[in-house]
Each structure stands twice: as structure tokens, then as C-alpha cells.
Amino acid sequence: xxxxxxxxxxxxxxxxxxxxxxxxxxxxxxxxxxxxxxxxxxxxxxxxxxxxxxxxxxxxxxxxxxxxxxxxxxxxxxxxxxxxxxxxxxxxxxxxxxxxxxxxxxxxxxxxxxxxxxxxxxxxxxxxxxxxxxxxxxxxxxxxxxxxxxxxxxxxxxxxxxxxxxxxxxxxxxxxxxxxxxxxxxxxxxxxxxxxxxxxxxxxxxxxxxxxxxxxxxxxxxxxxxxxxxxxxxxxxxxxxxxxxxxxxxxxxxxxxxxxxxxxxxxxxxxxxxxxxxxxxxxxxxxxxxxxxxxxxxxxxxxxxxxxxx
Amino acid sequence: xxxxxxxxxxxxxxxxxxxxxxxxxxxxxxxxxxxxxxxxxxxxxxxxxxxxxxxxxxxxxxxxxxxxxxxxxxxxxxxxxxxxxxxxxxxxxxxxxxxxxxxxxxxxxxxxxxxxxxxxxxxxxxxxxxxxxxxxxxxxxxxxxxxxxxxxxxxxxxxxxxxxxxxxxxxxxxxxxxxxxxxxxxxxxxxxxxxxxxxxxxxxxxxxxxxxxxxxxxxxxxxxxxxxxxxxxxxxxxxxxxxxxxxxxxxxxxxxxxxxxxxxxxxxxxxxxxxxxxxxxxxxxxxxxxxxxxxxxxxxxxxxxxxxxxxxxxxxxxxxxxxxxxxxxxxxxxxxxxxxxxxxxxxxxxxxxxxxxxxxxxxxxxxxxxxxxxxxx
Numbered sequence: 001x002x003x004x005x006x007x008x009x010x011x012x013x014x015x016x017x018x019x020x021x022x023x024x025x026x027x028x029x030x031x032x033x034x035x036x037x038x039x040x041x042x043x044x045x046x047x048x049x050x051x052x053x054x055x056x057x058x059x060x061x062x063x064x065x066x067x068x069x070x071x072x073x074x075x076x077x078x079x080x081x082x083x084x085x086x087x088x089x090x091x092x093x094x095x096x097x098x099x100x101x102x103x104x105x106x107x108x109x110x111x112x113x114x115x116x117x118x119x120x121x122x123x124x125x126x127x128x129x130x131x132x133x134x135x136x137x138x139x140x141x142x143x144x145x146x147x148x149x150x151x152x153x154x155x156x157x158x159x160x161x162x163x164x165x166x167x168x169x170x171x172x173x174x175x176x177x178x179x180x181x182x183x184x185x186x187x188x189x190x191x192x193x194x195x196x197x198x199x200x201x202x203x204x205x206x207x208x209x210x211x212x213x214x215x216x217x218x219x220x221x222x223x224x225x226x227x228x229x230x231x232x233x234x235x236x237x238x239x240x241x242x243x244x245x246x247x248x249x250x251x252x253x254x255x256x257x258x259x260x261x262x263x264x265x266x267x268x269x270x271x272x273x274x275x276x277x278x279x280x281x282x283x284x285x286x287x288x289x290x291x292x293x294x295x296x297x298x299x300x301x302x303x304x305x306x307x308x309x310x
Numbered sequence: 311x312x313x314x315x316x317x318x319x320x321x322x323x324x325x326x327x328x329x330x331x332x333x334x335x336x337x338x339x340x341x342x343x344x345x346x347x348x349x350x351x352x353x354x355x356x357x358x359x360x361x362x363x364x365x366x367x368x369x370x371x372x373x374x375x376x377x378x379x380x381x382x383x384x385x386x387x388x389x390x391x392x393x394x395x396x397x398x399x400x401x402x403x404x405x406x407x408x409x410x411x412x413x414x415x416x417x418x419x420x421x422x423x424x425x426x427x428x429x430x431x432x433x434x435x436x437x438x439x440x441x442x443x444x445x446x447x448x449x450x451x452x453x454x455x456x457x458x459x460x461x462x463x464x465x466x467x468x469x470x471x472x473x474x475x476x477x478x479x480x481x482x483x484x485x486x487x488x489x490x491x492x493x494x495x496x497x498x499x500x501x502x503x504x505x506x507x508x509x510x511x512x513x514x515x516x517x518x519x520x521x522x523x524x525x526x527x528x529x530x531x532x533x534x535x536x537x538x539x540x541x542x543x544x545x546x547x548x549x550x551x552x553x554x555x556x557x558x559x560x561x562x563x564x565x566x567x568x569x570x571x572x573x574x575x576x577x578x579x580x581x582x583x584x585x586x587x588x589x590x591x592x593x594x595x596x597x598x599x600x601x602x603x604x605x606x607x608x609x610x611x612x613x614x615x616x617x618x619x620x621x622x623x624x625x626x627x628x629x630x631x632x633x634x635x636x637x638x639x640x641x642x643x644x645x646x647x648x649x650x651x652x653x654x655x656x657x658x659x660x661x662x663x664x665x666x667x668x669x670x671x672x673x674x675x676x677x678x679x680x681x682x683x684x685x686x687x
Contacts, residue, residue, distance in 0.1 A: 053529055055686045074684075079531045089526035106530045 006187040009063030023210035036201030037191035082149035092134025107152035139170030225297035234285035359626025364411035365392035372420035381457030387446035437482035511590025512603040549583040570650035588674035595681035614638035
């Protein structure tokens with residue numbers, strides 16, 4: 001494994017109609033790792049990925065992808081990477097086989113028939129190869145799309161919210177496949193807003209309103225947030241009353257109900273503890289300390305950047 | 311809930327108007343098409359074309375010839391651009407389509423007039439488009455006789471008696487019976503090709519964009535030139551089938567004469583189709599939706615139909631409209647196919663329209679390649 005990162009961008013800016021959708025982002029993606037790219041809707045994840053695969057040109061900043069300069073070696077970058085779009089973008093009016101043969105042809109893979117046969121075999125779609133791609137279920141479409149963009153064995157795989165709208169079983173299978181690819185030496189950058197998926201990544205970058213807010217391993221990111229979290233449990237009406245009480249109390253930054261329990265998150269551990277103890281006693285709910293989750297950290301980051309915006 | 315509510319209706323109306331305003335191209339079409347039709351139909355189209363270019367073949371420039379030429383020009387139908395003494399030169403002019411008429415006055419004309427010995431003049435008309443020639447020919451005999459009588463000093467009262475004196479021989483060339491199909495059917499090939507080729511290819515990229523497959527296509531290593539060729543070449547095949555069908559039908563169903571070289575014709579058709587698919591592809595780099603692509607195609611199609619000389623005589627249009635007509639490949643295609651099929655013109659005679667078609671091919675290809683966006687910016 002080379003020490004050189006697969007992606008390194010510095011001060012990247014992309015504006016649409018004068019608004020900076022990506023605002024001075026610098027980040028790097030290590031080779032052979034699965035890097036998660038997280039952030040709320042409209043935070044600039046898709047734009048960043050499109051800039052990195054040469055589909056958009058950055059207004060400012062520079063970067064290298066696999067050692068090639070962004071904006072100059074676009075053609076070479078395209079040949080070396082695989083990009084799976086958010087929306088299914090194979091041809092729905094072509095069969096599974098025809099789609100794969102088309103992609104194989106564009107990457108000049110030879111012999112096309114054998115390459116396609118192998119991919120179909122790997123997918124378990126050999127018996128359905130003459131079915132139109134448009135008639136596949138969401139989960140199969142996504143597997144087909146993934147297979148088509150790793151056919152040419154790219155060094156770097158960019159996935160833009162690949163599991164949106166896919167059932168949990170298919171998602172789990174999908175992630176297994178991604179880990180399998182990474183184990184084979186492929187670098188993967190995957191955007192998502194599912195926390196459980198973020199936790200499957202070796203490294204995460206959190207972007208919000210076009211700015212990089214946090215990056216590191218999951219543990220590092222959680223630690224970086226510097227949050228303390230308590231759990232309140234009890235009957236639903238009592239938990240609801242506790243939440244109403246806690247909101248706005250000093251030390252409490254976020255409250256988030258999870259069924260019959262309530263997560264209470266704050267930066268100031270002492271003040272938070274006092275507040276939660278008070279609320280637990282008042283409402284008769286059970287209080288316990290718990291680990292801060294990645295989601296708690298991200299909600300905190302999100303609200304923080306909203307505060308910064310206003 | 312009532313069966314009709316003004317509030318619901320106004321909500322629907324407001325939404326429709328907003329959407330209509332957002333779609334700029336459609337909005338422009340709604341204003342542009344009626345205006346364009348009005349101007350074209352109102353000013354440019356004339357079914358009784360005048361001021362038609364003519365060539366005079368007169369070995370001697372006697373006073374009778376001059377009188378006849380002046381009289382013909384005074385009718386407003388003829389404009390003698392070329393005066394020559396060579397019949398071969400005049401023949402080339404009419405075959406190339408540079409003139410619509412050749413008036414030949416024999417060398418012994420003045421002597422025959424003076425002797426009262428049945429003088430003759432020959433008028434050859436390019437009757438490929440029967441409408442062009444008819445008005446000019448119908449006024450011919452009378453005008454020429456009157457001019458002659460006047461010039462020879464005879465009493466106009468004696469006109470009737472002298473009527474038989476001048477014999478005007480009219481040759482309707484290339485389409486002696488004045489059959490409209492001979493003119494229309496070859497032109498239809500151009501119109502049909504234009505309609506289908508431009509419309510099909512104008513959807514080429516917009517369909518990819520609308521279906522979301524464009525992003526994937528652009529992310530893969532295909533160049534702009536490859537994508538363009540991949541999109542247009544299949545339609546050359548479709549065009550070939552259409553050409554075979556229409557030419558076959560022209561021969562079998564309408565009996566259109568085919569006097570020229572088939573190879574020359576096919577080369578011309580090929581260049582024309584190439585220009586059309588490139589034009590369509592250019593449209594697809596501009597249009598954002600398939601609907602807009604359709605509208606732009608139509609916006610191009612209508613004036614080309616009216617100004618190319620397909621529906622109405624090209625020479626009947628005012629100068630500005632003729633200049634406008636030059637910007638449509640169909641105009642040049644019509645000149646080429648009519649010359650080759652009906653007049654048997656060879657390459658030298660159709661080099662001008664052929665060259666024009668090649669220019670369209672190059673211009674559209676260049677435009678499409680520069681318009682093509684390699685990125686999603």
C-alpha cells in the first residue's frame with residue numbers, strides 16, 4: 001500500500017448561482033480504506049463526489065485523485081475510478097447483460113462476452129441476464145449498478161448514497177460486498193446519512209453546509225464532539241414530560257426520544273448531570289449514563305453549523 | 311365538498327401559469343411561431359413569382375430583339391441576367407438552375423420580321439416546378455407580338471391580323487406535362503428525411519439527461535466525439551432505409567423520371583442526412599427536456615418547409631426571404647435532387663448546393679462538439 005492518499009483535495013470551492021455548495025473543503029482519503037462521507041441532505045456530498053470524479057469543475061482549490069490532477073487529467077481519472085450514482089443510471093430499456101456489455105465496451109474490457117459472463121456469475125444473475133434492467137427490484141438494481149462500476153477493477157470506488165431506499169438485508173449484503181472489495185485493495189469513498197453505515201467505515205468525514213466539520217475514525221469523531229449522554233427511561237407520558245422539562249435547561253444541548261427512552265446530550269457534563277437528575281426526580285423516570293452515539297455527535301454538529309449560519 | 315370551487319380552480323391556474331413561465335423555450339415558441347408564420351405567409355410567399363432570372367441567346371442585337379426583351383422585362387416576369395450568343399452556355403445555365411428561362415432569338419430574326427416571313431422565337435422554361443413557369447409563359451405570346459408590332463411601326467389596329475405573324479415556340483423543359491408530382495416527390499424525400507432525422511437525434515442527449523443515465527455515461531471514459539458518433543451513426547442507417555423507400559415509391563407509384571446519376575444523387579442524400587443528424591444532435595445539446603427538443607425541431611422545421619422552395623416557389627420570395635432560405639440544408643438539397651433527378655445534372659452543375667451541404671455538416675459538427683458539456687456544470 002502506497003503512503004500517498006487516493007484522494008487529496010485542498011480548499012475546494014464549488015458555487016451554484018453564487019452560493020457556495022462546497023466551501024473550502026480540504027480532505028484526504030487513504031488508500032485501501034473505506035471512508036464514509038456523511039452529512040445531512042443538501043450538505044454538498046454529491047457535489048464533492050462529482051468534483052472528485054471530474055463531472056463538475058471546482059471554482060477554487062486543487063486536488064489529486066490517484067495522483068492525477070483534478071481538472072486536468074479528467075480522462076485518466078475517469079478510467080481509473082468507478083462511480084455509482086445516487087439514482088439508478090444504467091439503461092432500464094436494456095437487459096442486464098446488454099448493460100454490462102455496454103459498460104465493458106466503454107472500458108475496452110476484453111473479451112466482452114467472458115467478462116460479462118463472470119460478472120453475471122458473481123452476481124447470481126446468469127439465469128435472469130435477458131431481463132430488462134428496469135424490471136429489477138431496488139436491491140438488485142443497486143447490486144447490478146455496483147457490479148457494473150467495479151467491472152474494470154478501478155483503484156478507487158466512489159459511491160453516492162448507494163443504499164438509499166434499499167431494505168436492511170440488501171444493505172447488509174451490499175456492505176459485505178464493499179468490505180470484500182476493500183480487502184482486495186480497492187479504496188472506497190461512500191456517502192450516506194445512515195449512522196449504522198457510517199460505523200462500518202474505517203474513517204469518516206462529516207460535511208455540513210459545504211464545510212468539513214469533523215473527520216477521523218468513528219471513535220475519534222465521537223470523542224471530538226466532547227459530549228456526555230444520559231438515558232432516561234420510563235412510561236411514555238413521563239418520558240415526554242421529562243423531555244419538555246429538559247428542553248432549554250442549562251447544560252442540555254439535545255434531547256432525542258427513542259421509543260420509551262430519551263437521550264439527553266450536553267457538552268457541559270456537570271451541568272447536564274444536574275439537569276437530568278432534577279428531571280428524573282421530578283418525573284419519576286430512571287436515569288443512567290450511556291455512551292454517546294455517532295448520531296448524537298452528528299446532530300450536535302448539524303445544529304452547531306446551523307447556529308453558525310444564522 | 312362542492313363540485314366546483316373557484317379557489318381550487320385558481321390554485322390550478324396559478325400553478326399552470328407559473329410552469330408555463332418557467333419553461334422559457336415553450337414560452338418563446340408560443341410568441342415566436344405565430345409571428346413567424348404571419349411574416350412568412352404574409353410577405354415571403356408568392357405563388358405567382360415575378361422577376362425570374364432569364365438568359366437571352368441573341369447572336370445579333372437588332373432593334374426587334376431589343377424591343378421584345380424590353381417588353382418581356384416590362385411584364386415583370388423576366389429579368390435578363392445573362393445575354394449570350396452561345397446556346398451551350400445558356401443550356402448550362404438552365405441546367406444548373408441559374409436561370410428559369412432561356413429566350414432564343416434566331417440570327418435571321420430581323421430579316422424575317424421585315425419580310426413578314428413568320429419570325430420565330432424560342433422560349434425554354436425550366437418546368438421542374440410547374441408553378442414557376444406558368445404565369446410567365448401565359449403572358450408571353452401577346453406581349454411579344456405587341457412589342458413586335460409596335461416596333462415595326464404597324465398599326466395597332468391591325469394587331470389581330472398580324473397576330474399570327476410572330477410564332478413563339480415554348481419548350482417546357484424537364485417536365486413537359488407540368489406534372490406537379492415530379493417536383494413534389496423528390497422534394498418530399500428531403501422533407502421526410504428532415505422531419506424524422508432531426509427529431510430523432512434531437513432527443514439523443516436529452517433522453518439521457520431526463521432518464522438520469524447521462525451522469526453515468528459522463529463518468530465513464532467516453533469522449534464527446536465518440537458519444538456524438540455513437541448517437542448519430544445509427545440514424546444514417548434509418549435514413550438509408552427511408553431513402554430507398556421514397557425513391558422506390560417515386561419511381562413505382564408516381565413515375566417520376568430519373569435521368570441523372572444515381573451515385574451522384576446518393577452522395578448528395580448522404581451529405582444531406584449527415585447534416586440533419588448533426589443538426590438534431592446540436593439541438594439535443596441545447597434542449598433540456600425532450601419536449602423542448604421537439605419544439606426546437608418544429609421551430610426549425612416550419613420555416614425550412616416554407617422558405618426552401620418546397621411548398622412555394624423559391625424565386626417568388628422577396629430577397630430577404632431568399633437569403634433566409636439559404637440557411638436551411640433543405641433548400642440546397644432540393645436544388646441538388648431536382649437537378650440530378652429531373653435534369654440529369656452532373657457534379658459540376660450541382661457543385662454549389664453540394665458544397666453548401668458540406669458546409670452545413672462541418673458547421674453543425676463543430677457547433678455540437680463545442681456545445682457538448684463534458685461535465686454536469
